Amino acid sequence: MISYIYTLLPSMADGLIITLEIFFLTLILSIPLGIIVSIGRLSEIKFLFKITEFYIWVMRGTPLMLQIVFIFFGLPIVGIAFDRFTAVLIAFVLNYGAYFGEIFRGGMESIDKGQYEAAKVLGLTSYKTFIRIILPQMFKVVLPSIANEVITLVKDTSLVYVVGIGELLRAGKIASNRDVSLIPLALVGIIYLLLTAIFTEIFNKIEKRYSYYE
Amino acid sequence: MILEVDGLNKSFGRKQVLKDISFTLETGEILAIIGPSGAGKTTMLRCINSLEKCDNGTIKIDGSYLCKDYNNKSIYASSEEMKFIRKKVGLVFQNYNLFPHMSVIENIVEAPINVFGVSKNEAKDKALQLLNTMGLEDKINSYPFELSGGQKQRVAIARACALEPKLMCLDEPTSALDPELREEIAGIIEKLVDNGMSILIITHDMVFAKRIANKIIFMEDGRIVHEGKKAEFFNNYEDDRIRKFIAL
Secondary structure (H helix, E strand, O other): OHHHHHHHHHHHHHHHHHHHHHHHHHHHHHHHHHHHHHHHHOOOOHHHHHHHHHHHHHHHHOOHHHHHHHHHHHHHHHOOOOOHHHHHHHHHHHHHHHHHHHHHHHHHHOOOHHHHHHHHHOOOOHHHHHHHHHHHHHHHHHHHHHHHHHHHHHHHHHHHHHHOOOOHHHHHHHHHHHHOOOHHHHHHHHHHHHHHHHHHHHHHHHHHHHOOOO | OOEEEEEEEEEEOOEEEEEEEEEEEOOOOEEEEEOOOOOOHHHHHHHHOOOOOOOEEEEEEOOEEEEEEEOOEEEEOOHHHHHHHHOOEEEEOOOOOOOOOOOHHHHHHHHHHHOOOOOHHHHHHHHHHHHHHOOOHHHOOOOHHHOOHHHHHHHHHHHHHOOOOOEEEEEOOOOOOOHHHHHHHHHHHHHHHHOOOEEEEEOOOHHHHHHHOOEEEEEEOOEEEEEEEHHHHHOOOOOHHHHHHHHO
16 A cells, blocks of 8 residues: 555645645735735725725635636636636635735724824824834734635635646546545545644744734 | 914814813923813824814914914924924823834834934934833833833833923823822923923823922813913812812
């Protein structure tokens, strides 16, 4: 059996690389998008507020798989075509940006109004107040929710199979069908568990680092 | 004259919270504003610190107009002038509003470095000096949550002092302190005056007002009911409202 597992590893590794690529690119792009979305959501400019509200409603209100299908198969009908990987990435970033946006909004709203006022009295510009006073405090508040989303994202990456991208779960399924065995799927499960264990540990470390103040 | 307020009015919706407020504060004076809750004291303080915009009236700080009444409407200074005027006024909030994610020294050097471009070393030296006079030299690297109420307040005062304001405003400075600490904060305020600052204090604490102020303003229902020297105020037994309030 060990030697059988050994033969599975190359295709699993290929799948894992795709999974991790989608995972990291989504994180790197959707967190800044989330910050922008949360600012729009807190904006006093009615147009910005309405547009972000609509965006969040659509992104949270429809399945991620549908969004992937829509962007890859639907948009070409109106002349906007992306390759598989780009289409998937756009769907993931837009979807996660909406969730992160709502998390950040909650985090920012939890910051005491007095913090803004103290910054104002000291003469800090609203940009500096946001970067130096609000964001650092907000990140501490939202860390547990972000960790939750990150774990979900690890598993959501498996959805990309709908456009035929060979990520980890798909690699396992192919091997499972070919060899009429559940071992490849069990292996896939173990790899997901290891990934989430690693990210959980990383977030625990970050939370610890932020616990220097109350 | 460090502060001149003339004909200040402010409403929140239909409720008028400041009604034709006028007073002056001489340089080096300590003015205590007292009165029951809801009298408009804090709103007035917030107007002077431009956290709230008044509807009409004039506020002049150290010769510069923060806002000027024009055709019964307050016209505010440009944002460039505002930065300059704001630097002349320091505010110590009732709940201090320290930045919880920054150490004591970081709280103090934040504005000098990031607003006024003071060099890191210079800002730090100044902060250490301030912390020394406040008796906080052993708390430099502590975080706000590790400090007692009195210590937090002194950090808040040091943070405001770091910008070398000419007028220092304190909102209810004794409300969260043990009575023994009153004397300590009074000592610190007197030190500020020795260094050339003028002080505006909002307080409920009659003992404290009597201890520290030169001049007292009594506010009620958005109006100034009485304005005068301290002795004058505390001997003013004719006015029923004041007598009642002093007796509290």
